Amino acid sequence: MKMPTSTDPNDYEILIRRRGESDYASYCTQLAHMIKGQAHEEVEDAMKEFVMNYIASVKQTTTQD
Numbered sequence: 001m002k003m004p005t006s007t008d009p010n011d012y013e014i015l016i017r018r019r020g021e022s023d024y025a026s027y028c029t030q031l032a033h034m035i036k037g038q039a040h041e042e043v044e045d046a047m048k049e050f051v052m053n054y055i056a057s058v059k060q061t062t063t064q065d
Contacts, residue, residue: 012028025037
């Protein structure tokens with residue numbers, strides 16, 4: 001799988017799924033990454049942070065080239 005090089009956060013889709021009473025999962029299809037947690041906001045915020053960290057690493061890599 002080729003990793004994306006976009007630095008626009010809007011290019012990364014975050015899907016959130018409720019599994020039971022207090023079991024949630026967020027998934028970013030472009031990065032093929034899943035985060036599990038106890039609350040909707042918890043997994044949403046964690047995935048947004050993951051995406052932003054990924055974007056920061058893409059920006060760092062492109063400035064080093």
